[in-house]
Amino acid sequence: MNRALILAVAAAVGIVVASSTLFTVHQTQQVLITQFGQPIRVITEPGLQAKIPFVQSVIAFDRRLLDYEAAGEEVILGDQRRLIVDSFTRYRITDPLLFFQTAGAAEAGIRARLNSIVTSALRRVLGNEPLLSVLSTDRTRIMGEIRRQVNEEARRFGIEVTDVRIRRADLPDENTQAILNRMQSERERVAREARAEGAEVAAQVRARADRERTVLLAEAQAQADILRGQGEQDAIRIFAEAFQRDPQFFQFWRTMQAYREAFSQGETRMLLSPDSEFFRFFRESMQMPGAASGAAAPAPRAVALPPPVPA
Template sequence: MGAKGTSLLLIAVAAVVLLSMSVFIVDEREYAIKLRFGEIVRMDFEPGLHFKTPFVNTVRKFDNRVLTRNNPNEPFLTAEKKNLRVDFYVKWRIVDVGQYFRATGGDERLATSRLLEIMKDGLRAQFARQTVQEVVTADRAQVVDELMDTAGVTARELGIEIVDVRVKTLDLPPDVSESVFNRMRQERARVAAQLRAEGGETAERIRSDADRQRTIIIAEAQRDAQRIRGAGDARAAEVYAQAFEQDRDFYEFWRSMQAFRTSIGQGNDMLVIEPDGEFFRFLKDPTGGAGR
């Protein structure tokens, strides 16, 4: 290959290198900013192929997805000056890539470090106002909402948004744990005793009302029974009187038979009565002395 061919080859290689340095691709999962000597000149790139001026312009890319950072076993003091070990995590994402670059230089480790400090300051302020028992029994959702409200403003200064915060575990020293659990057991026992007392009071009220209604129902039933029995007795007396008026001899005979049935042949019953008495009148004479 001659000198001319070599020159053409070098020119072609240089052109390819320059072209590759002039082209960059922005993924849909990325933000991109163009820098000129360290100053931001553009940051509104859509996903796709873009161009830049080599050597003068540089491009920095940042993840635009939700990122997660864990922070295990962080110590915090409560209002009682008791030490708690808290395991939490924070989810965040970049929302203002220009502010993010200016605040952190585009260093994700620096950004997460500063974000964790913001979160720890917020949690520290939260726990410092509460006792151990209040921390253990507190509504986590309310704590998280308050934390996101206060820390979210500071996080915006870094060009990032706090998506979520979760306290995963709270570890207490053994002596503190036993004390807290004892107080919780006592509180639960107090609530249970109160509920039992209220239940007993309600049961007694229901039982008293049931007894009152039972007494009223029985009294009304006895009243109605007496009324019905009285009406029946009156009707029976009326029927007896009508029967007596229709055939007095038959009525006397029937009544005597009824008396015999209820008086004679009842086990060990014994009657001491004169045989000539009125009681045996129909036994001696079927007509009952009708001709007398």
Template sequence: MQRLFPALIALAIALAVLSSSIFVVRERDLALVFALGEVKESISKPGLYFKLPPPFQNVVFLDKRLQTIESKDPERIQTAEKKNLLIDSYVKWRIADPRLFYVTFGATDRGAVERLQAQIRDALNASVNVRTVKEVVSDQRDAIMREILTAVEARARPLGVEVIDVRLRRLDFAPEISESVYRRMEAERKQEANRLRATGAAESERIRAAADRERQELLADAYAKAQAIRGEGEGEAAGIYASAYGNNPEFYRFYRSLEAYRGSFSSPDDTLVISPDSEFFRFWSQTDESETNR
């Protein structure tokens, strides 16, 4: 029993040393192996690894997953027109060089987040300060994001950080200029509405004038045709009258006298003061004589 006890102690010590010499690197981790305070090895591939037991060697793990930095409060950035915009952004990043990252920020990513936020703020100011509100909001928004990504990526690379993407999520006017912007937009819309009304009124007058001109042309053409047809009819009627007069002049004179009587006595109240022996009543006198002879 006395011989077994030292063997068990030795086995326990060996197991403790062995367990402290084995470490596992997971898929989401980066590992830095330190020997007496200096980085001896950087490991990025997952697996089972061995090292010397402490205090000779120890391991520090870093997160190699893609991480996101979202601004808690929108940044107040001034445009080239001296107008303030509230810009909300986010950045995607990860550790590219664990050795540089650890030397710069240590084992936590708080320092990296603060440094990247400051770099994004500087890049935002540099890109937005030289542009107008319209360019920032719509025309050149993609170009601004590319500029910020390029600037932040170049400044973050020496720190062991790889910047993957930078996005501007929301752009709003500062409260003090929102009202003036809305008033200007309202005035522009009213001006455009007035312009459209004036254009419509001018077009309406043009269409109305064209329609009136076409109406006058149609009436004139119809009147000319009617006069031509009337002239042809009157000429044809005159020819018929002349032919009838030539065939039987006495009957023609009688017919014309009847038309004159009909026109003169069209109303029961019509009265003529004229001599019975006048030429107008010639056929009436002949009628009376014929009745007397009978």
């Protein structure tokens, strides 16, 4: 009985010693071994490890990305506008020994220091930027500069900052309406300038189009007058050449046209002397041999005259 008890006690002691000596490092962890509070060594490889029981202690640190959300801070921008910035930071522990020496064994020890670092960087960088830059595509450049400054200061704590982002940027309640009114006035001013420039360009285009239209119409009218004059000249030349072949017939033809125009209405009254040149062809027809012998002149026939020709 005593031997069995001794064996049981020895087994229990062995189990306790083994549990205090052996420990497992998970793949998401990195371990710092301390002896009487002093750091001895750092283990970053996962697997089963051993330490001196009851003398050395194991402090595990997460090697994954960690998040830290900072409270909203009021920041004065480069154009003296106030903005409430709510940010978050992502970091990882790269040097467990340095982290233990500067921030302690718990991750909570780094949060106060990280909050101070991030807030200072936000104030420095945003203090040189206007509101429109923070709200535009320049925000990526601004966040890159903030991340660079935060990472430089955080390295002395054994951590690496991989990202800093502005989650929300709000205007203070007392300044929101005034700033919105100012922004609206600015946008309206830009819109008025754009409309004025557009109206100026439209007037220039319209004036140029009217000038070209006037030139085109004048050139077309001049060309039409030239063509019309050439046509009338050709017509006169053709008529002149045709009538020069028989001038007497031309004179007779013009007289017949005058008779048609004068007597076409049927109610025309003319006061002329009997020897007027206008009735020369009538007198000549009366002096023909058939008319002089007193014989009865044949009844006049209706003769269809051709249409008048231009003079």
